[in-house]
Amino acid sequence: MPTLQKPVAAQIARWCHALSDPTRVRVLELLSDGEHCVCDLQEALTAAQSRLSFHLRVLREAGIVSDRKEGRWVHYSLRPEALEQLAAYLHARMPDPDAPGACNCGNDRASDCC
Numbered sequence: 781m782p783t784l785q786k787p788v789a790a791q792i793a794r795w796c797h798a799l800s801d802p803t804r805v806r807v808l809e810l811l812s813d814g815e816h817c818v819c820d821l822q823e824a825l826t827a828a829q830s831r832l833s834f835h836l837r838v839l840r841e842a843g844i845v846s847d848r849k850e851g852r853w854v855h856y857s858l859r860p861e862a863l864e865q866l867a868a869y870l871h872a873r874m875p876d877p878d879a880p881g882a883c884n885c886g887n888d889r890a891s892d893c894c
Contacts, residue, residue: 791865792869795843795862797838797842798839798842799844801838803827803832804838804839806825807821807825807839808839808845808858810824811845811856811857811858812858814857815855815856815857816855816857817854818832818833818854818855818856821856836856840856842862843859844858844862
């Protein structure tokens with residue numbers, strides 16, 4: 781697996797913004813099984829072309845999806861490296877449930893938590 785670059789706060793914010801809309805999350809779900817033509821996405825989402833284009837642009841500008849043109853069709857796919865970086869960033873910030881003070885209830889262990 782290639783070494784992942786440490787994302788900066790601005791990039792994390794772009795990813796979170798891009799994923800803050802249910803339609804864009806649904807696009808990610810659709811693309812998780814591979815590349816799709818914009819017409820297929822439009823049909824699956826029953827979305828107007830202009831609205832879908834907006835959502836795809838947000839995802840593309842955030843670096844989460846890439847596009848390629850083939851004739852008059854545009855195909856979209858996920859950029860796994862972006863998702864891996866986001867997952868690694870979030871994983872590194874998971875609190876240790878066994879760490880003292882992990883909960884504000886005052887108990888030392890998560891198993892004794894309120």
